[in-house]
Amino acid sequence: MPTPARNTLAIVGAGPIGLEAALAALDRGLDAHVFERGEVGAHPRAWGHVRMFTPWRMNVGPTSRAHLEKAGWKSPDPEVCPTGEELADGYLEPLARLSELEGRIHAHAQVVHLARRGLLKGDSIGRRDHPFRLLVRDAGGRESYLHAFSAIDASGVYGQPNWAGDGGIPARQELYLAPQMSYHVDDVVGLRRSRHAGKRTLVVGGGASSATSVASLAKLAAEVSGTQVIWVTRGGREALLPENAGDPLSERRALYARARALASGADPAVEHIGEVRIEGFDFNSATHRYRVTLMRDEETRVVEVDQVLVNTGFGPDNSLYRELQVHECYASRGPMKLAAALLGASAGDCLTTPAFGADVLTNPEPDFFILGHKSYGRNPNFLLETGYKQVAEVVARLTGELATL
Numbered sequence: 001m002p003t004p005a006r007n008t009l010a011i012v013g014a015g016p017i018g019l020e021a022a023l024a025a026l027d028r029g030l031d032a033h034v035f036e037r038g039e040v041g042a043h044p045r046a047w048g049h050v051r052m053f054t055p056w057r058m059n060v061g062p063t064s065r066a067h068l069e070k071a072g073w074k075s076p077d078p079e080v081c082p083t084g085e086e087l088a089d090g091y092l093e094p095l096a097r098l099s100e101l102e103g104r105i106h107a108h109a110q111v112v113h114l115a116r117r118g119l120l121k122g123d124s125i126g127r128r129d130h131p132f133r134l135l136v137r138d139a140g141g142r143e144s145y146l147h148a149f150s151a152i153d154a155s156g157v158y159g160q161p162n163w164a165g166d167g168g169i170p171a172r173q174e175l176y177l178a179p180q181m182s183y184h185v186d187d188v189v190g191l192r193r194s195r196h197a198g199k200r201t202l203v204v205g206g207g208a209s210s211a212t213s214v215a216s217l218a219k220l221a222a223e224v225s226g227t228q229v230i231w232v233t234r235g236g237r238e239a240l241l242p243e244n245a246g247d248p249l250s251e252r253r254a255l256y257a258r259a260r261a262l263a264s265g266a267d268p269a270v271e272h273i274g275e276v277r278i279e280g281f282d283f284n285s286a287t288h289r290y291r292v293t294l295m296r297d298e299e300t301r302v303v304e305v306d307q308v309l310v311n312t313g314f315g316p317d318n319s320l321y322r323e324l325q326v327h328e329c330y331a332s333r334g335p336m337k338l339a340a341a342l343l344g345a346s347a348g349d350c351l352t353t354p355a356f357g358a359d360v361l362t363n364p365e366p367d368f369f370i371l372g373h374k375s376y377g378r379n380p381n382f383l384l385e386t387g388y389k390q391v392a393e394v395v396a397r398l399t400g401e402l403a404t405l
């Protein structure tokens, strides 16, 4: 089996960070290829109807911008916040069409595993001399191996939603019923309207995604009578999406204020139940309704609903690099050094969190980096702006090391 050139770089995921990394790496003489399990921008497309909190000026990577502008791309209004779909159509697609990336983005190519050729996880000596070995699966299920001397995992977290049940594990019957419930931010006023119009929906979760779902369902309730929402959260109402009067992100400020008002009874179509845990789900196949058991201390309450939206956040898929030496944070499941730095800097808000340098992004596994949304693990505070800074740091580190070989 031929050994790849030393400057080869494999990137997992063609999201905003994977594409920025590819262009930055090519600019510095690395031979980069991107492997994408779906299509370019698959995750922002999946939440395509959701308007971002950050405006265009914060969402475009500096290297991507330079390449796009050279190709005649006109930047959208920098102060406007795009939807996920607009980000994919107006930015990621044009990026993927750049001649520089021709033949370098491999769509419908899922990286199933990532290891070192000839080494197991426990082998400690000379890992850098063994290329990474990627098991890649195409859309037809055919698998092949590819090799590269450096690797970036920018595969995001949106494909790995958390469970609804208490303690983060599935509630009773949740595993069985999961395929018919939803674990994403559904387009309840558009594509998924008929599932919710005139129906009663349970929304689980206390973050931005659940706020988006509840606010959209309330909008639907104003249009279609009989539409109802039960919103359950682990914490109490007072702790829900606290007000930050100085928040410069007006989309976020408005959504959180609306969500707090809805939780406080501003709309009779929305009932908020705080400080509860989900104990179990039952589905009645005669009525097509769910009976959901909620627990507060030892008290039980059962609610009946037509649909369930679980918006309890996302986490990283670490099965990909199981055979690599990655030191994972026991709390966030992100890479340890970055998780510790984030904890240390825990001002709380994504806007004030620094990007940190390449040292913080390293793993015990040499030349392997987890970047972008996945680098934050379960911490929801990731911003694209931060990811673009990570890319610059890491590509400089990789090329610097290459120069010393």
Ligand SMILES: Cc1cc2nc3c(=O)[nH]c(=O)nc-3n(C[C@H](O)[C@H](O)[C@H](O)COP(=O)(O)OP(=O)(O)OC[C@H]3O[C@@H](n4cnc5c(N)ncnc54)[C@H](O)[C@@H]3O)c2cc1C
Residues within 6 Å of the ligand: 012, 013, 014, 015, 016, 017, 018, 035, 036, 037, 038, 039, 040, 041, 042, 043, 044, 047, 050, 051, 052, 053, 054, 109, 110, 111, 112, 154, 155, 156, 157, 158, 159, 185, 209, 320, 371, 372, 373, 374, 382, 383, 384, 385, 387
């Ligand atoms: C609803 C929502 C709203 C958000 N709003 C904002 C915002 O306003 N501002 C902001 O800065 N950030 C926002 N974010 C956070 C973050 O910026 C986005 O999640 C962003 O898409 C992350 O980019 P990424 O490149 O790290 O990963 P992703 O965009 O998630 O891309 C990862 C890619 O990897 C692919 N992939 C996954 N597994 C594999 C595999 N095994 N093999 C090959 N390919 C794989 C996926 O198909 C996907 O295309 C938001 C996130 C969500 C969910």
